[in-house]
Amino acid sequence: MNALDTLVQPDRVHRSIYTDADVFNAEMSKVFGGAWVYLAHESQLPDPNDFLTSRMGLRPLIITRDSDGGLHALFNRCAHRASIVCQAECGSARRFQCSYHGWTYSNRGDLVNMPYPEGYPADFHKADHGLAQVPRLGTYRGLIFGTLNLEAPSLAEWLGPAGPLIDGFVDRSPSGRIEVRNCQRMIYRGNWKLAWDNAGDGLHPTFAHRSFLILNERQHGGARSLSQFKASPDDTGMYGADLGNGHMFVDQRPGLHQSFWETQRPVPGREWYAEQIEQSCGDGAADVLEMAPGSMINLSIFPNLLIKGNHFETVDPVTVAETRLHTWMVAADGAPDEVNVLRMRIAEDFPSLGNPDDLELFERCQEGLAIAEVEWVDMSKGLDHEAEEVDADGVARAPVTYEGPMRGYLRAWLELMSSDVKLTTAAAGEVTCEVAA
Ligand code: FES
Ligand SMILES: [Fe+2]
DSSP states (O other): OOOHHHHEETTEEETHHHHOHHHHHHHHHHTTTTSOEEEEEGGGSOSTTEEEEEEETTEEEEEEEOTTSOEEEEESSOTTTOOOSOOOSEEEOSEEEOTTTOOEEETTSOEEEOSSOTTSOTTOOGGGSSOOBOSEEEEETTEEEEESBTTSOOHHHHHTTHHHHHHHHHTTSTTSOEEEEEEEEEEESSOHHHHHHHHTOSSSHHHHTHHHHHHHHHHHOSSOTTGGGSSOGGGTTOEEEEEETTEEEEEOGGGOOSOHHHHSOOOTTHHHHHHHHHHHHGGGHHHHHTTSSOOSEEEEETTTEEEETTEEEEEEEEETTEEEEEEEEEEETTSOHHHHHHHHHHHTTHHHHHHHHHHHHHHHHHHHHTOTTSOEEEOOTTGGGGGGGBOTTSOEEEETTSOHHHHHHHHHHHHHHHSOOOBOOBOTTOOEEEEOO
16 A cells, blocks of 8 residues: 555545555544444434344444343354344344354343353353444434544544534424434445545536436426526535534535425425425424425535435445445424425435436446546645635635535545554443433
């Protein structure tokens, strides 16, 4: 591997950060291990003994809630001969039995049973053979994060200015809570950072989503959601921000000058659901309807959670050139059912129809990056203005088409990748869980 700091320069990055398997392997420990990684949302495990399977980089995990309500992130890896212990996506279980030779674990990770126990050495103790676990967990407004790095900053410190922006997203729900529901799964043949570059990229919608914009214009006309990218997006007041630690923010709200509900494209059942809400909510109906369309923000929590519209996207690296992208529908807890049905219908609008544009382009980028002789990827737009963009809160905000958020996350990436992190695992009972909010 070349010295990393030659690969990330102020105005450009080297192709190998997207193509080099050594860089990818280092990322799987230093970033997807050394940093706080988003694992799941508490609403996916509402009851004691609920579980779901997740990943931290390449490490398969079982996230469990034990019978007392405690959270655990167990490595989904049998302590005997390494088989995956749980194949289900989610469910309720007090025990997990490995299919290979029957070792059985509690949902706290203890080895509770093994068949034919005769013959093991005298110093073999079940207590030493539980499932290894993620040693540090943290939650923020129901979002569960984990790190293998005992020296990592606190979760609140790691999130920094992204924390209040998560609050804003969650507080659109009447109860101040969200529910993460099921997801749509996509996979692309490209490096995971292509999705990360794109998440802070306000330059691409005008072009990458051109067919969507034209359809939008032809069928519905006027100022509909996404029309803010039709022409000269930098004249709309929309901006991008580098929030530090790799987190990024794109605020599209200044681009729409009327109610988000009014600018939303028609979706199946829109009028009927709106009528139900108007009947049941009377004068408050307009405010209730505003919970249905997307938030008009793109908040990216490094390294693997994108909060957009009314959904979460998780970025799940598979190989240096293959990534899974899951789009999780987020419901507003406490809102009328009609609002949440509309949120689902609206989630079928842009993410379902728009994401394939992006994924197709990620694959085209990966194809272009294969040319070894053409080495650099340009990220210089707005570079000369960076110093002027830092506000009193220390956050750099810039016109939405500038590439500052990308440069910012890559600086954080470089710092993590250049650091000396020590990764550890824990046994049952040794885990800490911090509640950041
Ligand atoms: S590999 Fe799990 S019991 Fe043998
Ligand atoms: Fe896009």
